[in-house]
Amino acid sequence: MVNRKSYVPFMFLGPGMVFLGIFLFYPTIRLFILSFHKYDMITPMEYVGLQNYQMIVSDPKFHQAFLNSWIYLLVTPILIVISFLVAILVNRKLPGISLFRAIYYLPVVTSMVVVGIAWRWMYQQQGLLNMVLKAVNFPGAPFGFLTSTSLSLPSVMWVTIWKGIGYYMVIFLAGLQAIPEQLYEAGRVDGANFWQLHLHVTLPQIRPQVVLVFILSSINALKVFTEVFVMTKGGPLDSSLTMVVYIYRQAFDFFKFGYASALGVIIFLSILIFSIFNMRRSRGGQAIR
Amino acid sequence: MRDFNLSERLYKDSWLARYSPKRVIRRVKELTLKQAIKKAGIYLLLLSLSLLFVGPFLWLFSTALKSSSEAIMQFPPQFIPKNPTLKNFIHVWNVLNLDRFMLNSVLVTGFTVLLNVFLSAAAAYPLARMDFFGRDWIFYAILSTMMIPRQLTYIPLFILMNKIGLVNTYAGMILPFGVEAFGVFIMRQSYYSVPEDLENSARVDGANEFQIWWKVVLPLVKPGMAALGIFVFIGSWSRFLWPLIIAQDKSRYTLTVGLEFLQGFFTGNWRYIAAGSVISVVPIILFFIFTQRFFIEGLSGALKQ
Numbered sequence: 001m002v003n004r005k006s007y008v009p010f011m012f013l014g015p016g017m018v019f020l021g022i023f024l025f026y027p028t029i030r031l032f033i034l035s036f037h038k039y040d041m042i043t044p045m046e047y048v049g050l051q052n053y054q055m056i057v058s059d060p061k062f063h064q065a066f067l068n069s070w071i072y073l074l075v076t077p078i079l080i081v082i083s084f085l086v087a088i089l090v091n092r093k094l095p096g097i098s099l100f101r102a103i104y105y106l107p108v109v110t111s112m113v114v115v116g117i118a119w120r121w122m123y124q125q126q127g128l129l130n131m132v133l134k135a136v137n138f139p140g141a142p143f144g145f146l147t148s149t150s151l152s153l154p155s156v157m158w159v160t161i162w163k164g165i166g167y168y169m170v171i172f173l174a175g176l177q178a179i180p181e182q183l184y185e186a187g188r189v190d191g192a193n194f195w196q197l198h199l200h201v202t203l204p205q206i207r208p209q210v211v212l213v214f215i216l217s218s219i220n221a222l223k224v225f226t227e228v229f230v231m232t233k234g235g236p237l238d239s240s241l242t243m244v245v246y247i248y249r250q251a252f253d254f255f256k257f258g259y260a261s262a263l264g265v266i267i268f269l270s271i272l273i274f275s276i277f278n279m280r281r282s283r284g285g286q287a288i289r
Numbered sequence: 290m291r292d293f294n295l296s297e298r299l300y301k302d303s304w305l306a307r308y309s310p311k312r313v314i315r316r317v318k319e320l321t322l323k324q325a326i327k328k329a330g331i332y333l334l335l336l337s338l339s340l341l342f343v344g345p346f347l348w349l350f351s352t353a354l355k356s357s358s359e360a361i362m363q364f365p366p367q368f369i370p371k372n373p374t375l376k377n378f379i380h381v382w383n384v385l386n387l388d389r390f391m392l393n394s395v396l397v398t399g400f401t402v403l404l405n406v407f408l409s410a411a412a413a414y415p416l417a418r419m420d421f422f423g424r425d426w427i428f429y430a431i432l433s434t435m436m437i438p439r440q441l442t443y444i445p446l447f448i449l450m451n452k453i454g455l456v457n458t459y460a461g462m463i464l465p466f467g468v469e470a471f472g473v474f475i476m477r478q479s480y481y482s483v484p485e486d487l488e489n490s491a492r493v494d495g496a497n498e499f500q501i502w503w504k505v506v507l508p509l510v511k512p513g514m515a516a517l518g519i520f521v522f523i524g525s526w527s528r529f530l531w532p533l534i535i536a537q538d539k540s541r542y543t544l545t546v547g548l549e550f551l552q553g554f555f556t557g558n559w560r561y562i563a564a565g566s567v568i569s570v571v572p573i574i575l576f577f578i579f580t581q582r583f584f585i586e587g588l589s590g591a592l593k594q
Contacts, residue, residue, distance in 0.1 A: 006422075008498050009415035013427065016412030016468045023446065023465040024434050030445035041451065089334060095313050102581040103339045106346075109577045109584065110570055111527030113545040117552060117566045118345040121352065121559055126362035128348050135365065166342070170585055223438050226529045230549060244440055251444050252534060264441040271438050 031268070034261035041255060052262035062263065064238050065246040068153055069222055069267075072242060075160050076218045080210060083165050087172035088198060101173075105166035112163065116230030119159045120146065123231075149239035152232050156240050159227045164220070168213045175209035176202065215278050222271050243267050346570070353377050353563035361559055377564035384561075385554065386539060387568060390547035393459075393536075394526060397543055400463045401525040402518045409472030410514060414502050416473070417480035418488070428477070434470045440530055447534055457537040466525065472517050479513025480506070519580050526573055544569040 035053070038046045056062050090101050107115055122129045123145035130142035145155040179202065187197045203210075225244040228234060234241035234249070243263065251260035320328065347368075352361050354373040381387060415421065416428050446465060447456070455461035483506065491501045507514075529545040536542050542550060548569055555561040577584075 009419045009421045009424070011499075012411045012415045012502070016408040016431075016473065017427075019408060019464070019467045020431065020434060020470075022449075023467070024437060024442065027442035027445040027449065028437055030449070031442060034445055034448075039448075041448065086338065089331070089338070092331075094328070094331065097335075098582075098585065100335045100339060101585045102577075104342050105581065105584055106574070106577065107342055109523050109527075109573055110346075111529065111545050111573070113527070113529055113548045114566050114570045115345075117548065117562060118349045120552075121349060121563065122345050124362070124559075126364075128366055131364050131366050162342075173585075219438070223440060225440060229529075230552070247441075247444075248530070251447075257444055257448065261444050264444060268438060268441050272436065275436065 031261050031264050034258055035265045036262075037258045039257045041257065045258075048258065052259050055259060056262055056266065061238060061241065062243075062246065065234075065241045065243045068239075068241055069224070069243040071153060072157060072160075072221045072224055073218055075157050075164070075221050076214060079161055079164050079168055079217045080213050082161065083168035083213065084172050084206075084210075086165060087169045087176055088202070090169065091173055091176045101169075104169060107163045108166040110163075112226035113230050115159060115163050116227050119155075119162070120231045123155055146232050147236055149237050152236060152240040156227050156231055159231065160221065160224060163227075164217060168217065171213055171216075172206060172209050175206035179205045211278070215275055218278075219271055219275055222267065222274070349563045350567050352559055353567045355560060357560070377560045378568060381551070381555075381561050381565045381568065385547065385551055385565065386542075387544075387547065387565065389540060390542050390544045390569075391572075393541060394544040396459060397462045397532070398522055398525040400459070401466050402521045404463065404467040405469065405472050405521045406514050406518050408468040409476045409517060410507060410510065411502075412468065413473045413476035413480060414506065417477045418485070418506075428473075431470050431473050443531060443534055450535060456535055457541050459541070461535045462532055462541070462543070465531065466521075466528070469521075472521065475517050475520075476510065476513055479510040482513075483509045516583055519583050522576065523573070 034045075036047060036049060038048045038051075086104060090097055090104070121127060124130070125142055125144060125147070127145075129145065133141035133143070143151060145151050183201050183205070184197060187201050192200065223244055224242050225248065228240055228242050228245050229248070232240045234245045244267070247260045247263045247267070250256045250263060351368055351370055354370040354375075354377070355361050355367075356370070356372050356374040356376060359367070359371055412431070416424060450456050450461045455464070487505050487509070488501050491505045496504070527545060528543070529549070532541075532543045532546045533549070536546055539547075539550070548565055551565045552562055555565075
């Protein structure tokens with residue numbers, strides 16, 4: 001390294017830092033400040049102390065949204081298991097295997113709006129899914145996947161899972177490909193079968209990837225918005241209402257920006273605590289290279 | 290270091306080139322029976338999974354092709370339309386400003402990609418190559434923004450945009466995503482993968498820091514810039530919540546917001562909804578076909594070249 005004038009690094013860093021400052025750091029700080037105020041963008045901001053937070057505690061709709069968002073976390077273990085199995089399936093040298101990987105990845109690059117529409121169409125009372133279920137005489141078919149209060153949340157959760165499999169598959173695939181072949185050979189010599197091999201050789205080896213997928217998918221589950229908004233708008237009767245959808249409603253339908261910010265702070269802290277806890281517990285530093 | 294030729298490389302590595310019929314037939318001939326049965330089983334599994342992942346899209350496509358005389362909710366379902374028609378596409382295109390939505394998406398995504406690549410490449414350079422007070426702290430500060438759940442900042446961000454008059458403008462859609470920690474991280478890694486000798490010899494020749502960066506270093510990290518651009522492209526093209534908030538009238542809707550609007554506009558008319566969705570998804574699928582290895586093989590694979 002050579003001596004330079006001290007302002008040189010900051011000429012390169014400057015523009016990026018300004019962007020991050022204005023559009024990321026500033027709004028983050030404002031979110032916390034705003035949560036102690038009442039604001040509707042027309043009348044001036046009014047300091048109300050902890051009133052917004054007190055309102056949250058006794059807001060039944062928030063309770064529903066909060067509960068739903070935590071139920072939504074169930075997508076995480078399901079995603080880990082399915083993506084892992086799919087990764088094992090595509091982790092082999094076969095003609096055309098990269099085509100299959102690409103196909104499984106396709107939902108990942110498609111926008112959630114299109115995916116939501118495609119699945120809303122599948123889920124219709126007279127939709128393809130119900131037709132297939134009727135054809136095999138599935139008891140109870142046809143289902144109101146998006147119109148019944150008991151099915152709407154699981155139906156939307158499935159779409160999150162379906163769209164995510166390819167993404168997490170690639171993460172697992174990277175982990176699988178780094179496992180030395182000798183480990184499997186040793187296992188086979190000891191007479192391990194297919195499942196034993198994966199349980200005792202693969203799983204311990206890809207622990208960092210499991211942790212990474214766990215953290216990423218659970219954070220995404222807590223932040224879920226688009227699939228819910230496109231498919232159910234949180235309905236029917238708020239049965240699929242999640243926290244971010246509720247915040248959106250409070251802010252941009254009812255213009256309660258202060259209250260919405262307080263809700264935002266709650267989620268912000270939930271996510272932060274959740275991810276720090278998980279990284280600590282699993283020494284996640286090694287997972288995120 | 291060989292020249293980085295994106296299009297040539299993408300073609301060579303594509304499955305189109307790799308699995309020509311000739312090569313596939315030769316490999317099939319070399320199999321034993323037991324291997325063949327196992328392979329057939331695996332391919333069956335692979336194929337049924339493929340159906341799970343493309344099925345909903347194909348069903349949407351099939352619906353979009355059906356004319357109004359053909360039932361779309363009949364039992365048993367008709368997978369291949371009896372009289373395929375493009376009328377639905379034409380109708381949707383004409384009734385809604387789909388071309389406008391498309392243009393908006395292209396503009397917003399294009400500028401977002403350019404800004405990201407340029408700002409990240411600039412910001413990451415001193416972080417990778419220069420020694421100055423507070424460098425590591427600045428890097429950690431940038432990285433820490435990855436922990437911020439972006440959607441939660443949209444409320445104060447919207448209020449800010451309102452104050453500075455950027456609501457319902459392209460700038461308002463583009464600028465907040467002009468640079469992200471992820472991009473700075475990728476570019477920093479790219480700089481590390483390039484040897485410093487060239488820079489030093491340029492320095493001896495009397496070039497200033499900006500010239501060195503622009504003329505010597507930047508051309509060497511093109512693969513990193515391409516990878517970053519591709520990731521930003523996908524992210525920006527499918528972004529939904531922020532454009533939904535900031536675009537107030539139809540002239541500023543991007544495709545995602547336009548589709549959500551279309552869904553309400555044609556309530557229940559699934560032929561039109563399907564046609565609009567198919568139109569919006571075509572560009573991204575084309576884009577993906579040519580860039581899929583960047584996603585599947587992971588970032589590290591893409592950068593190694």
